[in-house]
Amino acid sequence: MAYGLGVAKGMLTTISHLVKPPITIQYPEERLDMPIWTRGRPRLIYEVNTGELRCTACGACALACPVDVIKIEQHPSPTGKGKVLDRFDIDMAGCIECALCVEACPFRAITMAPDFEMASTYDRASDLVYDMYELRIAGTTEIDAGMEHIQGVKRGLRGQAAPAAARPAPARPAAAPAAVAEPKAAPQAAVPSGQGDTAAAAAAGAAAAAPTTAVALTDYDPLTISDEDLKKLPPAERAKVYRARLKASGWQPPTPS
Numbered sequence: 001m002a003y004g005l006g007v008a009k010g011m012l013t014t015i016s017h018l019v020k021p022p023i024t025i026q027y028p029e030e031r032l033d034m035p036i037w038t039r040g041r042p043r044l045i046y047e048v049n050t051g052e053l054r055c056t057a058c059g060a061c062a063l064a065c066p067v068d069v070i071k072i073e074q075h076p077s078p079t080g081k082g083k084v085l086d087r088f089d090i091d092m093a094g095c096i097e098c099a100l101c102v103e104a105c106p107f108r109a110i111t112m113a114p115d116f117e118m119a120s121t122y123d124r125a126s127d128l129v130y131d132m133y134e135l136r137i138a139g140t141t142e143i144d145a146g147m148e149h150i151q152g153v154k155r156g157l158r159g160q161a162a163p164a165a166a167r168p169a170p171a172r173p174a175a176a177p178a179a180v181a182e183p184k185a186a187p188q189a190a191v192p193s194g195q196g197d198t199a200a201a202a203a204a205g206a207a208a209a210a211p212t213t214a215v216a217l218t219d220y221d222p223l224t225i226s227d228e229d230l231k232k233l234p235p236a237e238r239a240k241v242y243r244a245r246l247k248a249s250g251w252q253p254p255t256p257s
Contacts, residue, residue: 034114036146039097041115041130042090043137045108045147053132054109054139057083060242063249064104069094088132092118102150106238111147113137223248 025032034040046053057074073087099112118128137143220229222244230241 034116036114036142037112037149038114038116038146039099039112039150041092041097041113041118042095042101042135043111043113043115044088044132044135045111045139045143046136048138048140053085053136054107055085055088055132056107056109056239057085057088058106058239058243059246060104060106060239061101061110063242063246064100066098066100067094067096070101085132088135089129090135091129093128099150102147103152104242106235106242108144108147108151108235111137111143112150113143113146 044053044055057072059072062068062070062072069091071087071089071091072085074083074085077084097112101110102112222241225241230238233241
């Protein structure tokens, strides 16, 4: 009886799958819409309004690449500020599509696009090496959202980064005393005077300590700053940290031949 019941349950499961719609598609005749955050081929983002690449040739992505498939060449800008990108190549024959370059980029200049159909290319030595012109992709809202999803950043952070980059440290102490000042008046009305003085002293100590913590972020060592404090810095400051670490490691970008 038990054996027959088991067979019946198995047949019932099989029959139930016969009436369900298939979950497979007939590729390549049928194609699915890939999510914008699909980790496919890396792409360089350029601004839609100006057509300029966001890449500053800092080399942070090349340093973060575990398989060393990113090659960058640059020269100093004639204006004396920043660098001019001469070459940005990615060898997709060795790329493992790990997205570590996206996470390391402090300027949000590189993302992973849903490009995966490259099997028709047979010359691995040349056809799978993409230059900065072939890697260009417009920095639309969808592309930025996909990049933020890969980086694990909440949407809307890009709009908040610009005002925070001007003076990040003084803005935080201004809000900290206001948050501490509200609970300081309440304990005085509800508790005896001795306890109220103790609570007021503790609140005053917290208010005095808050500016010190925020101001400390403006005075840091780029070689010893922790990852937690590094995340609190605006993009421009993080870029300085990456450049300092690149210089300390002895890494030098290849010079144009």
